[in-house]
Amino acid sequence: MQIDDTDRRILRHLLADPGLATAALAERAGVTPATCWRRLDRLRENGVLRGQGMAIDWRALGYEIEVSLRFTLDKTAPRAFDDFIEAARGVPEVIQIQTFLGRVDVRLNMVARDMAHYQEVYRSRILTLPHIADIEALMHIATIKDSAGLPL
Structure with missing residues (x-):
């Protein structure tokens, strides 16, 4: 358009x-x-505008920790992506799931109230997700730019 x-x-x-x-x-x-x-x-x-949304400030709700988890999956299993994504959707603290082409297959963004909550979720829900070959956790420190807009 x-x-x-x-x-x-x-x-x-x-x-x-x-x-x-x-x-x-x-x-x-x-x-x-x-x-x-x-x-x-x-x-x-024409699909340029897709509704009006609201942004939730997770910190205002008591979630002080944000972590980006990058996964490489064991792709020898035919349903590795589907199984992993289905299981990840069931983790309430996961606020975003993205898939990629390249070395990293999937990225999950998750929130936690504090480090103890993060450790509990990581050990009991994240590490139990299926078909994980490798995982890397990146702790969010600061948002420098956050824009959904385009240079119009």
């Missing part, structure tokens, strides 16, 4: 403040509310 400068302005303002009402978004983007509504509707229909 091709977008023009008006679409880009609308998207920039929408990314900056996702909770804006259509009238306020239209005003900031320099278009009429009707034009803004039609453009947003077209962007949704």
